Amino acid sequence: MKIDAIHMREVNMPLAFPFETSFGVTTGRRILLIEIEAEGFSAWGECVAGEHPYFSDEMVDTAWHITETELAPRLLNQEISNGRDCPALFEQVRGHRMAKAALENAVWELDALRQGIPLAKLLGGTQTTIPCGVSIGIQPTPEKLMEKIETEVAAGYQRIKLKCKPGWDDKIFEMVRKRWPDILLSCDANSAYRLGDAEQIAAWDRFNLLMIEQPLWYDDFYFHANLQKRIQTKICLDECIRNGRDARAALELGSGKIINIKVGRVGGFTEAIAVHDVAQEFGVPVWCGGMLETGIGRAHNIALSSLPNFLLPGDVSASKRYWAQDIIEPEVTVSAKGEITVPTTPGRGFEVQRDRIEAITVRWRSL
Ligand code: OSB
Ligand code: MG
Numbered sequence: 001m002k003i004d005a006i007h008m009r010e011v012n013m014p015l016a017f018p019f020e021t022s023f024g025v026t027t028g029r030r031i032l033l034i035e036i037e038a039e040g041f042s043a044w045g046e047c048v049a050g051e052h053p054y055f056s057d058e059m060v061d062t063a064w065h066i067t068e069t070e071l072a073p074r075l076l077n078q079e080i081s082n083g084r085d086c087p088a089l090f091e092q093v094r095g096h097r098m099a100k101a102a103l104e105n106a107v108w109e110l111d112a113l114r115q116g117i118p119l120a121k122l123l124g125g126t127q128t129t130i131p132c133g134v135s136i137g138i139q140p141t142p143e144k145l146m147e148k149i150e151t152e153v154a155a156g157y158q159r160i161k162l163k164c165k166p167g168w169d170d171k172i173f174e175m176v177r178k179r180w181p182d183i184l185l186s187c188d189a190n191s192a193y194r195l196g197d198a199e200q201i202a203a204w205d206r207f208n209l210l211m212i213e214q215p216l217w218y219d220d221f222y223f224h225a226n227l228q229k230r231i232q233t234k235i236c237l238d239e240c241i242r243n244g245r246d247a248r249a250a251l252e253l254g255s256g257k258i259i260n261i262k263v264g265r266v267g268g269f270t271e272a273i274a275v276h277d278v279a280q281e282f283g284v285p286v287w288c289g290g291m292l293e294t295g296i297g298r299a300h301n302i303a304l305s306s307l308p309n310f311l312l313p314g315d316v317s318a319s320k321r322y323w324a325q326d327i328i329e330p331e332v333t334v335s336a337k338g339e340i341t342v343p344t345t346p347g348r349g350f351e352v353q354r355d356r357i358e359a360i361t362v363r364w365r366s367l
Pocket of ligand 1: 055134135188190238289290291292293315316317
């Protein structure tokens, strides 16, 4: 297929609720969306970079710049066979994986459309429904957190993940476990701890957490192996896994026992599948993380989550938890059993609402 056009736009969307992590509070999102055209089809990709470089070193403005000046020109007018051709096209550009992923994922979506098959099938998906969990941000008060958990457990979500940081950890876990002794419960520190905190973290074993996500430095999986040896609870790696090679090194080192796959963090579907396959080879389960995506990124996460080694409930949840109104129809919904049904129609399986996107677009550029 020849890529005939690439359209970039930035949309601004207020979040339905503020989302607080150990690295900051997000109240609204500035999001780079990509639309590509080829063979008479149009397909979309979403860049998951945040407004600030707080989760990783990428941010929406660097993603915009690198897409416009380096990546889109490498893809435009190229004759390619599928999404797997993208990593080689972009290889000369180091890093900028979230920017690369938005383009590559649009190519996968377009390939699924022209073949008339669901994106999930094209990626190698085998599961027809995916189990869902939720990620609950740090709240103004413990009482507010308890209310939130109550709501999500009642909605049927299968796993509750609590964002944590020093001062919002032991006491919170204690309180939550007292009220819900048996739910699948995990925490995500987004790199808020250091090796000196190992003793404190080891004491969390008493809370029977499913996992502790990225407790140490965002770019480390060496010292995570040291921490993993000192605790019973499984470490789940997020920020530090950039590709399949990192996954292999981390699992060989024993840095963690679960991997959170975010397609943007690893640079696109090709590399996400590589991470999935490495983990499967090690007998390590993966789950799909979220980055507060609109329906476009959410649909891509659902497709990816249908691969066979996505064995734990992920962070992909209903549109309404994030947005008053999403930019796809139907919106993503979760059943009372806490599952999302993987679409069986061609491509992403949710219609992009162009009029809504137009209404919230703040800048655009066509190449
Ligand atoms: O570490 O998983 C994370 C959101 C933004 C940045 C990082 C993370 C998160 C989440 C939310 O945990 C996941 C979601 O529901 O989209
Ligand atoms: Mg995380």
